[in-house]
Amino acid sequence: MKDTITVTFQETGNVTSPSGFQASGVAAAIKKPGRLDMALIYSEKPCNAAAVYTTNKVQAAPLTVTREHIAAGALRAVVINAGNANACTGEQGLENARTMATKAGIALGLKAQEVAVSSTGVIGQQMPMERIVAGIEKLSQSLSNEGYQAAEAIMTTDLVPKTGKVELSIGEQKITIGAMAKGSGMIHPNMATMLAFYTTDAKISKPLLEKAMKKATKVSYNMISVDGDTSTNDMALILANGTSLAPAIEAEGPLYDAFEKGLIELSVHLAKAIARDGEGATKLVGVHVKGAKTEEDAQKAARTVISSSLFKSAIFGADANWGRILCAIGYSGADFDPSTVDIYLGDIQTARDGEALDFSEEKAVSILSQREVTITADLKNGQAEARAWGCDLTYEYVKINADYRT
Amino acid sequence: MKDTITVTFQETGNVTSPSGFQASGVAAAIKKPGRLDMALIYSEKPCNAAAVYTTNKVQAAPLTVTREHIAAGALRAVVINAGNANACTGEQGLENARTMATKAGIALGLKAQEVAVSSTGVIGQQMPMERIVAGIEKLSQSLSNEGYQAAEAIMTTDLVPKTGKVELSIGEQKITIGAMAKGSGMIHPNMATMLAFYTTDAKISKPLLEKAMKKATKVSYNMISVDGDTSTNDMALILANGTSLAPAIEAEGPLYDAFEKGLIELSVHLAKAIARDGEGATKLVGVHVKGAKTEEDAQKAARTVISSSLFKSAIFGADANWGRILCAIGYSGADFDPSTVDIYLGDIQTARDGEALDFSEEKAVSILSQREVTITADLKNGQAEARAWGCDLTYEYVKINADYRT
Known part of the structure; x- marks a missing residue:
């Protein structure tokens, strides 16, 4: 070749x-x-x-x-x-x-x-x-x-x-x-x-x-x-x-x-x-987990965040509630230390070492209001990474699935 | 004593x-x-x-x-x-x-x-x-x-x-x-x-x-x-x-x-x-899984059904979509044979041995419209059973969690 x-x-x-x-x-x-x-x-x-x-x-x-x-x-x-x-x-x-x-x-x-x-x-x-x-x-x-x-x-x-x-x-x-x-x-x-x-x-x-x-x-x-x-x-x-x-x-x-x-x-x-065309979705949401110990840990964490109803509702409402992201990683089964996690909404860092940073809520709302939103969590626990995609949880999702005539 | x-x-x-x-x-x-x-x-x-x-x-x-x-x-x-x-x-x-x-x-x-x-x-x-x-x-x-x-x-x-x-x-x-x-x-x-x-x-x-x-x-x-x-x-x-x-x-x-x-x-x-007072809930939903091989299988199945967004949306809309119940048991990790499962909405049997039965949709809608709904799945695979409780997924749930000002 x-x-x-x-x-x-x-x-x-x-x-x-x-x-x-x-x-x-x-x-x-x-x-x-x-x-x-x-x-x-x-x-x-x-x-x-x-x-x-x-x-x-x-x-x-x-x-x-x-x-x-x-x-x-x-x-x-x-x-x-x-x-x-x-x-x-x-x-x-x-x-x-x-x-x-x-x-x-x-x-x-x-x-x-x-x-x-x-x-x-x-x-x-x-x-x-x-x-x-x-x-x-x-x-x-x-x-x-x-x-x-x-x-x-x-x-x-x-x-x-x-x-x-x-x-x-x-x-x-x-x-x-x-x-x-x-x-x-x-x-x-x-x-x-x-x-x-x-x-x-x-x-x-x-x-x-x-x-x-x-x-x-x-x-x-x-x-x-x-x-x-x-x-x-x-x-x-x-x-x-x-x-x-x-x-x-x-x-x-x-x-x-x-x-x-x-x-x-x-x-x-x-x-x-x-993911972008998910039932009722208004946004494509990407979750990038890096610094994980293994690829499996990174995948577990990314998939759990993208699957959280609380996180997805917050994205729908452009709510900069980064605690829900760390919380979801916490129950994902991934191996990590909560006190070393950094979290970013788009390019704004909202948490360092598991604790809140001061950030412009106005800028965060503007980032979360876009049609494509990327969240990054750096576990600072290794070299592995993974990406997952999903959408926001909206009134329309409930409507589509509540009505058996659709 | x-x-x-x-x-x-x-x-x-x-x-x-x-x-x-x-x-x-x-x-x-x-x-x-x-x-x-x-x-x-x-x-x-x-x-x-x-x-x-x-x-x-x-x-x-x-x-x-x-x-x-x-x-x-x-x-x-x-x-x-x-x-x-x-x-x-x-x-x-x-x-x-x-x-x-x-x-x-x-x-x-x-x-x-x-x-x-x-x-x-x-x-x-x-x-x-x-x-x-x-x-x-x-x-x-x-x-x-x-x-x-x-x-x-x-x-x-x-x-x-x-x-x-x-x-x-x-x-x-x-x-x-x-x-x-x-x-x-x-x-x-x-x-x-x-x-x-x-x-x-x-x-x-x-x-x-x-x-x-x-x-x-x-x-x-x-x-x-x-x-x-x-x-x-x-x-x-x-x-x-x-x-x-x-x-x-x-x-x-x-x-x-x-x-x-x-x-x-x-x-x-x-x-x-x-569960009855879950965010945005309009109904208390009980899931009773019986005939499971082990208590753990029964618990896995009951918890997975009660956690399914699709099932919860169907309950909100009083939609007699029993297939979503069997589908959720299917990905619960419970040990069972799909071809022996019976499903009941309240007291109406909607599936026998994993297949649809004829049932009155009118009566099903009336049962699913009540404030308390009980679903029963009989796996016919053993003697163990479990009960789980949850609520429907509604517009109000999304609203509560989309707004960081609440």
């Missing part, structure tokens, strides 16, 4: 950006009539696939089917619906998830085993299979290189579609990774109700694909929280069809490192987009 | 109900001027004492002082203030907490070591010691057998004072346990921003007093959640002055069992009162 490798992230771009992938999104009346609610990703060539799933003990039927199909070999397509999670639906639900793969396979000329399945929406209701099957038919007929309708179709309470791509340049050759994701409620560390789908034209072995996905998930989706709830349906899945003319990634080294770096950058972008 | 022992709980009654205790509550301008914000409990005789503290790594100064004084021997008094937590206040804060004990000791003719100290309120600000010292002087001059002003003085965002008593009748003799508590925000398993003070005239050894307090805390304060935050200041403390003529409790047996039973009943009453 003599060539310089550059990694470039772009917000424009989606699952159809890498060569050899098509996608579609249609309205199948699973959500309210007229809204896009089913999506399909299709690859011309067989793909190595890897996925990360929710840690919830209650796992929706599509996860079982997708696990089986990835274990069985190469994938060619993913069929996705919003509006119904197909969770807590028993044997009938499992049969319905299998039918989704079978029907997509028939429509595309593939074996059922080559199709992954994913669902998001209401828990505990059986899927409206007649409309699902009709939707699959429509999806297979509207595949294109456009890709944005698919990103819109997987949204539930999301306000905006979330997509992006990363390009790796290796001399004359190029590897592209494209992605789409959805989030919004029930978003919490260890995979929340979030779905993320990646496509890449990289020629990469399944073990390295798995390794890169695990690494990227750990520092992105596992570091965001909207409400502390972990869903039954989360899945982040990548398809690699190997159509790029760039060298194959079959061992660790500079090219694998660049691929992992690109995947992380894309994942962090999507994770932050999910 | 031949006599029958009866245990009787009464809502009327407080820390002055047992013989030999007095209390007072005064306005010392620590909160808004005019509001009661300092309290004192005083015992005529030296007391065996036991306490349970927050598990937060950040511990407020008064906890350090109270620990030391309980370890040193008998207590005679507890001095408490609301409006300032004396947390994250460093050496100066520790000195201030010691001064509170010293000054109360001087006013009451006691050694500083005989006085416990407790604070609740804002984190990260030094105590207004001039007003605190003046308040202690007033407290010592207004001791009485009334007791309700003390219960009002320890309130922060609480809307109502929380008190109660339990009487044990042993033949002609009587043991009384009285208590007061405060809660409201930052209330979560493992002791939240809650303070509870118990007095009893029982003659009971320190180890048995400790044992009973730990047991009572585990099934009461550790099983309530308002917002998932664990405070820096929590404390539940009991003083036993031995003035009752009933037999001494110096070994386990029927009398100890009755004492423990009474303490549990009183603690569960206060814990439920704290």
Whole structure:
């Protein structure tokens, strides 16, 4: 590997950006009539696939089917619906998830085993299979290189579609990774109700694909929280069809490192987009914990702060209540000494060695009133650090989740 | 022990109900001027004492002082203030907490070591010691057998004072346990921003007093959640002055069992009162998990459901979304099989063996619209059970915690 490798992230771009992938999104009346609610990703060539799933003990039927199909070999397509999670639906639900793969396979000329399945929406209701099957038919007929309708179709309470791509340049050759994701409620560390789908034209072995996905998930989706709830349906899945003319990634080294770096950058972008678009959110909040003894300590502390309802309410109200930050680190389980902690709201230091400093409350309110707020806690206890992202807790969050008719 | 022992709980009654205790509550301008914000409990005789503290790594100064004084021997008094937590206040804060004990000791003719100290309120600000010292002087001059002003003085965002008593009748003799508590925000398993003070005239050894307090805390304060935050200041403390003529409790047996039973009943009453009065709450929500493999599994499951923002929002909106209950049990860490779980909203069964049942949504909405709602999950996986209590998540919770001026 003599060539310089550059990694470039772009917000424009989606699952159809890498060569050899098509996608579609249609309205199948699973959500309210007229809204896009089913999506399909299709690859011309067989793909190595890897996925990360929710840690919830209650796992929706599509996860079982997708696990089986990835274990069985190469994938060619993913069929996705919003509006119904197909969770807590028993044997009938499992049969319905299998039918989704079978029907997509028939429509595309593939074996059922080559199709992954994913669902998001209401828990505990059986899927409206007649409309699902009709939707699959429509999806297979509207595949294109456009890709944005698919990103819109997987949204539930999301306000905006979330997509992006990363390009790796290796001399004359190029590897592209494209992605789409959805989030919004029930978003919490260890995979929340979030779905993320990646496509890449990289020629990469399944073990390295798995390794890169695990690494990227750990520092992105596992570091965001909207409400502390972990869903039954989360899945982040990548398809690699190997159509790029760039060298194959079959061992660790500079090219694998660049691929992992690109995947992380894309994942962090999507994770932050999910946090920013959290149910009812008015602000994106970043928490940077540094000076921790271990990365695990830093992650625990950052995730606990971003998950605290008291902290999130204070951010909504632009309240410079830094004590709630130290308090949350205190019950995070992280190893630290409260009497060495420094805390910053944006660039204003509000506490040194665990005690209050004089600071301009006016300036603090101005910082906390911005659309993006970053909090830093320096534990001064080591070299490790971590970043987590979330949003404020607002009246609108309560409203969205109190009304079962939304 | 031949006599029958009866245990009787009464809502009327407080820390002055047992013989030999007095209390007072005064306005010392620590909160808004005019509001009661300092309290004192005083015992005529030296007391065996036991306490349970927050598990937060950040511990407020008064906890350090109270620990030391309980370890040193008998207590005679507890001095408490609301409006300032004396947390994250460093050496100066520790000195201030010691001064509170010293000054109360001087006013009451006691050694500083005989006085416990407790604070609740804002984190990260030094105590207004001039007003605190003046308040202690007033407290010592207004001791009485009334007791309700003390219960009002320890309130922060609480809307109502929380008190109660339990009487044990042993033949002609009587043991009384009285208590007061405060809660409201930052209330979560493992002791939240809650303070509870118990007095009893029982003659009971320190180890048995400790044992009973730990047991009572585990099934009461550790099983309530308002917002998932664990405070820096929590404390539940009991003083036993031995003035009752009933037999001494110096070994386990029927009398100890009755004492423990009474303490549990009183603690569960206060814990439920704290949950009902959670910040912004409109409803008391009880979660009963039964059929668990172990008590720990049952507790994990019950506490996770009661802590879920999604579940709490659904209860606020009277939304019969039982899937969120099963989902929360799924990420609780409890050992169970999703396909055997039955779920009930009040007396309506909404799921059997992890799958939806047909039920009247109208009836469900009517049940969820009441001021007290009980959810039952039967895991059908064993004999253990647990109960947890909490409240709904409302616009008002967000409002209270978004505004630093409240």
